[in-house]
Amino acid sequence: MAPKIPLVAKGAGERTIAVLDVGTSKVAALIALVGGDGEPRVIGTGQKPCFGLKRGLVTDFEKTEAAIRGAMDQAERAAGIQVEFVHASISAGNLGSDVATAEIDIAGASITAADMMTLREAGRARIDPRGRTVVHAQPALYALDGQPGVESPLGFHADRLGMDIHVVTADTPPLKNLDRAIKQAHIGLRSLVASPLAASQSTLEREERELGVALIEIGAGVTTIAVHNYGMLVGVAAIPMGAHDITNDLAAAFATRRSHAERLKTLDGSAMATPKDNHDAVEIPPMSDDTMAEPMRVPKAQIIGVIRHRLDLLFREVQVKLDELGFVGPQARQLVLTGGGAELRSIADFAQGSLGRNVRIGRPRGLTGLPPAQGGPAFATLAGLVLFAAAEVPDIWHMPAPTRSTGGGGRLASMIEKLRGSL
Numbered sequence: 001m002a003p004k005i006p007l008v009a010k011g012a013g014e015r016t017i018a019v020l021d022v023g024t025s026k027v028a029a030l031i032a033l034v035g036g037d038g039e040p041r042v043i044g045t046g047q048k049p050c051f052g053l054k055r056g057l058v059t060d061f062e063k064t065e066a067a068i069r070g071a072m073d074q075a076e077r078a079a080g081i082q083v084e085f086v087h088a089s090i091s092a093g094n095l096g097s098d099v100a101t102a103e104i105d106i107a108g109a110s111i112t113a114a115d116m117m118t119l120r121e122a123g124r125a126r127i128d129p130r131g132r133t134v135v136h137a138q139p140a141l142y143a144l145d146g147q148p149g150v151e152s153p154l155g156f157h158a159d160r161l162g163m164d165i166h167v168v169t170a171d172t173p174p175l176k177n178l179d180r181a182i183k184q185a186h187i188g189l190r191s192l193v194a195s196p197l198a199a200s201q202s203t204l205e206r207e208e209r210e211l212g213v214a215l216i217e218i219g220a221g222v223t224t225i226a227v228h229n230y231g232m233l234v235g236v237a238a239i240p241m242g243a244h245d246i247t248n249d250l251a252a253a254f255a256t257r258r259s260h261a262e263r264l265k266t267l268d269g270s271a272m273a274t275p276k277d278n279h280d281a282v283e284i285p286p287m288s289d290d291t292m293a294e295p296m297r298v299p300k301a302q303i304i305g306v307i308r309h310r311l312d313l314l315f316r317e318v319q320v321k322l323d324e325l326g327f328v329g330p331q332a333r334q335l336v337l338t339g340g341g342a343e344l345r346s347i348a349d350f351a352q353g354s355l356g357r358n359v360r361i362g363r364p365r366g367l368t369g370l371p372p373a374q375g376g377p378a379f380a381t382l383a384g385l386v387l388f389a390a391a392e393v394p395d396i397w398h399m400p401a402p403t404r405s406t407g408g409g410g411r412l413a414s415m416i417e418k419l420r421g422s423l
């Protein structure tokens with residue numbers, strides 16, 4: 001194949017970042033140019049419906065591969081470049097998190113770059129994935145002589161230097177299957193990013209992360225959660241339930257096709273009812289193709305009742321996860337909803353009542369040139385993938401081991417810089 005001529009001229013020091021959000025309902029692709037001090041600039045996007053996944057798990061390689069190829073092809077054509085590697089999101093695999101702690105002796109000396117490297121390796125050795133795959137291992141908190149809260153320990157005197165590492169893990173087979181589907185589409189996988197981390201990157205304010213915030217990404221098949229406090233990621237969880245369950249409930253309740261139920265949900269659905277909804281009726285086509293069969297006329301309030309029942313179940317599960325992650329008390333007042341499920345009319349009001357916290361809808365920001373069609377909460381993960389990749393968030397597990405002979409310079413120095421930048 002003849003090489004494509006780039007339509008977009010790359011500026012000095014600019015690099016291309018390509019990302020893929022492979023979801024239960026859609027595959028979305030995005031290509032951006034990142035460089036200088038500017039925001040990533042979107043140069044191509046693509047999207048295809050996907051029928052090859054269930055609850056975020058690849059269940060049909062051919063369908064998934066076709067959707068990936070289709071979405072990436074659209075993005076490549078728009079950008080005028082061909083993509084070799086992508087950063088992809090993951091919401092399947094029962095995402096969960098844990099904290100690993102490491103400590104080394106400094107003997108009262110001033111902490112050097114070499115000590116930081118020793119700490120990093122000690123930290124890596126303390127991570128126990130328990131048969132799962134480590135998706136992220138972010139250095140979270142440093143402690144000097146057991147006292148936490150130092151942003152960058154370099155240069156401080158201490159007897160002991162400690163570090164907490166926030167470790168996100170997932171079951172291994174779903175990750176391998178996603179990797180295979182992407183490879184089958186002839187694209188290399190550069191990194192996997194947990195979906196709620198990506199969505200957090202594109203929607204949360206720095207101050208929210210400092211004061212305490214939980215991001216709740218309601219996808220089609222999976223709802224994932226990322227809790228942030230003191231400016232750091234402190235917990236991740238997943239619930240195998242999503243906005244597609246509302247569609248299924250509506251289809252079952254009114255004996256109609258899922259495609260009709262999907263329209264009911266998105267066009268007539270809401271999470272809150274008004275008195276008027278008792279009188280407004282909606283026509284629902286029957287399941288069968290029998291042309292004699294009459295459509296059912298159902299008051300909107302009844303449709304909303306079915307939706308609210310599912311949301312009750314979902315937010316009850318969310319509450320359990322938030323409790324488990326320790327998101328309680330005065331530093332746990334703010335929730336941000338993302339994912340296609342956050343597009344449901346009045347869902348923020350429902351969540352506010354159900355969970356007793358302030359709730360807002362998170363829309364992606366931080367990129368220039370994001371098309372309006374991708375400006376809603378369903379695209380928070382897609383946009384966040386670019387920002388996450390551009391930020392080069394330090395990762396104890398995946399970063400290449402530094403070369404010892406280089407002493408305090410080169411890769412080690414840049415790693416320390418990144419560690420420093422992480423807090």
Ligand SMILES: Nc1ncnc2c1ncn2[C@@H]1O[C@H](COP(=O)(O)OP(=O)(O)OP(=O)(O)O)[C@@H](O)[C@H]1O
Nearest residue numbers: 023024025026219220221222243244340341343344
């Ligand atoms: N206006 C709307 N009202 C209600 N639901 C909506 C609306 N728009 C989209 N949705 C729902 O959002 C879901 C898709 O969300 P999203 O694109 O975040 O999921 P996904 O990434 O494909 O799935 P997952 O992350 O769970 O694998 C679908 O169930 C869709 O019906």
Ligand SMILES: [Mg+2]
Nearest residue numbers: 023091195219
């Ligand atoms: Mg998703």
